[in-house]
Amino acid sequence: MIQIAIMGLGTVGTGVARVVAENARQIERKLGEPLQVKTVLVRHFKDGPYRQLMTDDFRKIEEDDSIRVVVETIGGVGAAYEYTKRALMAGKHVVTANKQLVAEKGCELLALAKKKNVNYLFEASVGGGIPVLHPLTQCMAANRIDEVYGILNGTTNYILTRMVRTGASFADALQEAQAKGYAEADPTADIEGIDAGRKTCILADLAFGHQVDPEKVPMEGISKLSLRDVKLAERAGYRIKLLGRAVRLPGGGRTAYVAPHLIPEDNPIAGVEDVFNAVVIRGNATGDVMFYGKGAGEMPTASACVADVMEALQASPRREEIGWSPDTDGFEDPAELQSRYYFRIEGSLGDAAGSFGQVEVLSENGETAFLTDRISGLEARQQARNLKTLACMRVLP
Ligand code: HSE
Secondary structure (H helix, E strand, O other), X not given: OEEEEEEOOOHHHHHHHHHHHHOHHHHHHHHOOOEEEEEXXXXXXXOOOOHHHXXXXXXXXXXXXXXXXXXXXXXXXXXXXXXXXXHHHOOOEEEEOOHHHHHHHHHHHHHHHHHOOOOEEOHHHOOOOOOXXXXXXXXXXXXXXXXXXXXXXXXXXXXXXXXXXXXXXXXXXXXXXXXOOOOOOOOHHHHOOHHHHHHHHHHHHHHHOEOOOHHHOOEOOOOOOOHHHHHHHHHOOEEEEEEEEEEEOOOOOEEEEEEEEEEEOOOHHHXXXXXXXXXXXXXXXXXXXXXXXXXXXXXXXXXXXXXXXXXXXXXXXXXXXXXXXXXXXXXXXXXXXXXXXXXXXXXXXXXXXXXXXXXXXXXXXXXXXXXXXXXXXXXXXXXXXXXXXXXXXXXXX
């Protein structure tokens, strides 16, 4: 019998306990022994099927040598950070879905895991149930990764889809996403692009091998997005989606950011709706490879956690290819990155038109919506300040 502990019994923690129980036979067949949740760390005791396993004392896990893997689903960087360090110090593997902790402290925790000869695995931190980090670090290991981009937040994709399809208000669509267990405890992180930003940092860390400081990554969400832009974009053959992008720059630098983008509707990612996420990894040998599936929710995310538990137990002695350098040099602001831009401005374009190269006007009716030639982020920012700008978004190349 292999014993594990779960720290935190929210949506994902509950899902982990359910997957371990409901898929016990498949898991045992693969591990050669049954897997059992022995202890569940909670802040407040509550009734339910796991009542007998609950403790509010982390030392019950730390000092229990029979517990080989700890699943951290507390979230944040407070208690989760401290307990993760202590669990690793105690020689236990740690598995997590906590993207904030991995984005901010992953490099340090991986180094500690290495020192203690155990695994720190976090497949569930990006893309929920979609396998993304394993393919990136294992299956595509022979590539130079030039870009990773994707729809990385289920809540905002769900909100956008509901608004466009059913005309639901932003507030109602958000409430639905919360009821389905997709949103973070504080949904500001979803709506303002911070959750997608943390996932983008993790992808960039692994793709480029250097720590990306989340503080340096511009993160813009969907709270300022207007349905008018969604409709105008659709008429012109584009869908608007919140994308995280991590790009290797021609000079050898790297950049990353999160923002709503116009996506040509023939790009498969344009059709990704509801809570689904999709990640495109561009390898120099493979070209674009796309991963698609449920990016949030109890059981999909738990599936990735439990698979990591199984891998931690089977990896012999540990997964070596997961990790990156703490050196943050070479990270650049996305201002240098060129692309076409969508603008909607008050009034007409007038004399400003020439500064955008070849302009494609989408609508003129008291206000003007248009697509520019390729310009840099810096130029777009300057123009947005000069004009009476109502919306300004990159077009995915
Ligand atoms: N709140 C996140 C989302 C959960 O909506 O994608 C998964 O990380």
